[in-house]
Structures are given as C-alpha cells and as structure tokens.
Amino acid sequence: MKKWIKITLIAAAVLAVLIVIAAIAVSPVAKNYIEKHDRELIGRSIRMERLRMNIFTGRLRIEGLRIGGSEDSTTFFRLDSFEMRMRLWPLLGNRVLVKKISFAGPDVKIYQRGNAFSFDDITARFAGDTTAAATPEKPSKPWEIGIYDISIRNGRVFYKDLALDAEWGMNDINLHIPGVYFSGEKTDVGAVLNFAEGGSLSTDVGYNIESSEFDIGIRLQDFALAGTLPYFRQSLDVTAVDGRLSADIRLRGNTEHLLSLTTEGTASLAGFALRDRQQRPVAGVDTLGVKLAEGDLGKMRFVFDRIYVSGLSALFEMTPEGNNLAALMKSPAAETASPTAVSVSAAANPAPEAAPLRRLKSRRLPFLPRRQ
Numbered sequence: 001m002k003k004w005i006k007i008t009l010i011a012a013a014v015l016a017v018l019i020v021i022a023a024i025a026v027s028p029v030a031k032n033y034i035e036k037h038d039r040e041l042i043g044r045s046i047r048m049e050r051l052r053m054n055i056f057t058g059r060l061r062i063e064g065l066r067i068g069g070s071e072d073s074t075t076f077f078r079l080d081s082f083e084m085r086m087r088l089w090p091l092l093g094n095r096v097l098v099k100k101i102s103f104a105g106p107d108v109k110i111y112q113r114g115n116a117f118s119f120d121d122i123t124a125r126f127a128g129d130t131t132a133a134a135t136p137e138k139p140s141k142p143w144e145i146g147i148y149d150i151s152i153r154n155g156r157v158f159y160k161d162l163a164l165d166a167e168w169g170m171n172d173i174n175l176h177i178p179g180v181y182f183s184g185e186k187t188d189v190g191a192v193l194n195f196a197e198g199g200s201l202s203t204d205v206g207y208n209i210e211s212s213e214f215d216i217g218i219r220l221q222d223f224a225l226a227g228t229l230p231y232f233r234q235s236l237d238v239t240a241v242d243g244r245l246s247a248d249i250r251l252r253g254n255t256e257h258l259l260s261l262t263t264e265g266t267a268s269l270a271g272f273a274l275r276d277r278q279q280r281p282v283a284g285v286d287t288l289g290v291k292l293a294e295g296d297l298g299k300m301r302f303v304f305d306r307i308y309v310s311g312l313s314a315l316f317e318m319t320p321e322g323n324n325l326a327a328l329m330k331s332p333a334a335e336t337a338s339p340t341a342v343s344v345s346a347a348a349n350p351a352p353e354a355a356p357l358r359r360l361k362s363r364r365l366p367f368l369p370r371r372q
Contacts, residue, residue: 026053026055027051027052027053028051030051030053031048031050031051034046034048034051035047035048042067042122042125043070043121043122043125044067044068044069044070044076044121044122045066045067045068046065046066046067046068047064047065047066048062048063048064048065048066049063049064049065050062050063050064051063055088057085058085058086058087058088059083059084059085060082060083060084060085061081061082061083061084062079062081062082062083063080063081064079064080064081065077065078065079065082066078066079069118070118070121074109075107075109076108076109076118076119077106077107077108077109078105078106078107079103079104079105079106079107080104080105080106080154081102081103081104081105082102082103082104083100083101083102083104084098084100084101084102085098085099085100086098086099087099094143094144095143095144095145095146096143096144096145096146096147097146098146098147098148099148099149100148100149101147101149101150101151102149102150102151102153103151103152103153103155104153104154105153105154105155105156106152106155106156106173107155107156107157107158108156108157108158109158109159109160110157110158110159110160111159111160111162112159112160112161112162112163113161113162113163114163145181146179146180146181147179147180147181148178148179148180149178149179150175150176150177150178150179150180151175151176151177152173152174152175152176153174154172154173154174155170155172155173155174155175156169156170156171156172156173157169157170157173161230164230164231164233164234165230166227166228166229166230166231167227168195168227170193170195173193195223195224195227198222198223198224198226198244199220199221199222199223199224199244199245200220200221200222200223201218201219201220201221201223202218202219202221203216203217203218203219204216204217205217211254212254212255212256213252213253213254214251214252214253214254214255215250215251215252216250216251216252217248217249217250217251218247218248218249218250218251218265219247219248219249220245220246220247220248221246222244222245222246223244223245223246224243224244225241225242225243225244225245225272226240226241226242228241229241232274233330234330235329235330236274236328236329236330237276237277237327237328237329237330238274238275238276238282238328239275239276239277239279240273240274240275240279241272241273241274241275242271242272242273242275242281242284243269243270243271243272243273243284244269244270244271245267245268245269246267246268246269246270247265247266247267247268248265248266248267249263249264249265249266249267250263250264250265251263257298259297259298260296260297260298261296261297261298262294262295262296262297263292263295263297264292264293264294264295265291265292266289266290266291266292267289267290267292268287268288268289268290269285269287269288269289270286270287270288271284271286272284272285272288274328276315276324276328280315281313281315282314282315282324282325282328283313283314283315283325284311284312284313284314285309285310285311285312285313286310286311286312286313287308287309287310287311288308288309288310289306289307289308289309290304290306290307290308291304291305291306291307292304292305293305
C-alpha cells in the first residue's frame with residue numbers, strides 16, 4: 001500500500017475518533033459549563049441531574065432541572081424532564097425545524113409585589129441593548145421556523161400577589177399543540193386550561209406573520225369569582241365574593257395598528273354577591289348578560305344587541321354613623337396602613353398546595369402546516 005494512502009486512512013481514523021470523543025464529551029462538558037457559569041448566564045443557580053445531547057441526531061434531553069429563586073431560598077422553576085428533537089441540516093438554509101418539544105412536570109412559582117415580579121432580574125438580563133442598531137445594507141434572508149408536537153404534561157403554576165395576599169394556582173396542566181409555523185403562513189395555536197378555583201379557559205389564536213393580522217378567540221366558562229376577593233378588598237370592606245363569570249369573545253386586528261382592534265362576543269355573570277362582615281349579601285345580581293355585536297376600538301364605536309339584568313339586589317341600612325354601604329368603603333388611610341412590606345425575593349415560605357384540578361384535555365387545531 002502506498003504511503004499516502006496509509007497516511008490518509010490514519011488521518012481519517014483519527015478524525016473519526018475525535019468526532020466520536022467530541023460527541024460523547026459534549027453532554028457532560030455542556031452540563032458542567034452551565035452549572036459552573038449559571039450566575040453569569042441568568043443570575044440564578046441552575047442544577048441538572050442529567051443532560052444528554054446528540055450532535056448527530058439533533059436530540060437534547062434534560063432531566064431534573066432546578067432553577068433557584070433570586071436569593072436561592074426557594075425554587076423558582078423545576079422540571080422533571082425536557083426533550084427536544086430538531087433537524088440540523090435545515091439550519092444551513094435559514095430554517096429551524098423542531099420535530100418535537102416535550103415538557104414533563106414543569107413547576108413554576110411566581111410572586112408579585114406592585115409592579116415587581118420574582119423573575120424581573122432574569123428578564124432584565126435578556127432585555128438587550130436598547131440602542132438602535134445600524135440598518136444593514138442588504139437585508140438578510142428571513143428565517144423560517146417550524147415547531148411541531150409541542151406537549152406539556154403534569155404542569156403546575158403557582159402565583160401569589162404579596163401585596164394583596166391573593167393566590168392563584170393551576171395544577172395538572174396537560175396541553176398538546178400539534179404545530180406552530182412562522183414564515184408568512186398562518187399560525188394557529190389552541191389551549192385549554194382549568195383553574196384551581198373553578199372554571200376553564202380555552203383560547204385559539206390565528207396569526208399571519210406576513211400581514212401581522214391576528215384572530216383571537218377567548219372562551220371563559222364558569223370562572224369562580226371567589227379568588228378575586230383580595231382585589232375587591234383593596235377598596236371595599238367585604239369578606240366574600242360569590243358568582244361565576246362566563247365569556248365568549250373574538251378579537252381581530254393587526255399588531256402594527258392595535259388601535260384598529262375590533263371585537264364581538266357575549267359575557268354573563270351569575271349568582272354575583274358581595275358579603276359584609278356578617279356574611280350578608282349587601283349587593284348582588286342573579287343574572288347579568290351582555291351581547292356585543294360590534295366593537296371598534298379605533299372609532300370608539302360599540303353596538304350592543306342585548307343587555308339583560310335579573311335579580312338586582314342591595315341591602316341598605318341606616319346606622320348612627322351613616323349607612324352600611326358607606327361603611328364598606330375603605331378610606332385612603334386604611335389602604336395605606338398595611339403590614340411591613342415583604343420583598344418579592346423574600347417570599348421564601350413554601351407555596352401552599354393549590355386544590356387539585358381536573359385533567360386538561362388535549363386540543364387539536366383546525367389548521368396545521370404540513371411537516372416538512
């Protein structure tokens with residue numbers, strides 16, 4: 001065998017071995033780098049039980065992910081497993097093709113005080129430079145993005161407003177979105193959520209990235225108003241809120257001209273009541289229904305087909321100080337006299353478990369771009 005052939009074969013073998021070693025080593029190297037430089041990346045601690053990456057098949061799997069709170073006293077986000085599969089060759093042609101994204105057991109805890117959220121420090125890191133960048137002489141080729149088989153299994157979201165002591169929770173979140181496509185084609189996304197306090201919310205969103213037109217449908221069914229009590233107590237001295245809210249609304253418009261938003265739909269309120277300290281319903285309505293035939297935000301024009309009210313009631317009593325309804329109104333001094341404020345980052349106490357939810361149903365979408 002000629003010498004140059006031997007050299008070529010040896011070089012090819014060495015290159016193949018190096019590629020295999022690099023492919024094997026990329027996962028632990030990436031895991032160690034992320035955990036070692038977590039503060040530089042997002043300002044929080046990041047821990048993973050396992051990270052697997054295959055540079056040949058485009059598969060990424062993460063198990064046991066934990067992201068700490070701003071002071072590492074709590075866990076801000078945790079995830080049992082994350083899996084993504086994507087095709088790598090289309091990247092050379094400005095195409096991102098993700099064949100699968102799966103989240104198993106995601107759990108996020110969000111705290112708010114005023115305008116501050118417990119994740120503000122993370123979003124600030126990715127806000128970017130606000131300085132206007134120079135316009136390139138020749139526009140680059142737009143990227144096409146297709147994401148398919150998106151699923152969330154056994155998810156949980158906990159939210160607490162520290163100023164109002166209001167809590168919201170969603171458990172057992174299971175969603176399936178067959179596909180989302182961004183590249184001048186219409187994108188349709190649908191989701192269904194059940195609230196821990198009662199009721200459900202379903203949405204369907206249609207968006208055309210080329211024309212910037214959107215069509216959003218929102219359907220709220222039997223949403224329990226009991227959880228809104230802290231918001232009523234900002235200005236009213238009440239002890240309970242009863243009632244259920246339902247709505248079926250359609251929003252259409254263009255993201256470049258939001259003031260031209262048009263809407264239509266219906267809304268209804270049933271069994272609404274505000275209760276005073278003696279648990280008496282001081283104000284309420286049995287049924288309130290509204291049907292909006294046409295709403296134009298740009299022209300401030302609204303056409304109602306029907307407004308229906310039934311069983312309107314109020315409890316009015318004269319007292320030596322005035323009357324019971326006036327006594328419900330909180331004075332500004334009472335509103336400002338609150339306990340010592342607790343910062344968002346200091347919400348170290350474990351969040352209470354929200355009531356279990358019914359299992360969410362997967363929803364198939366009417367329009368799906370064909371997988372390529």
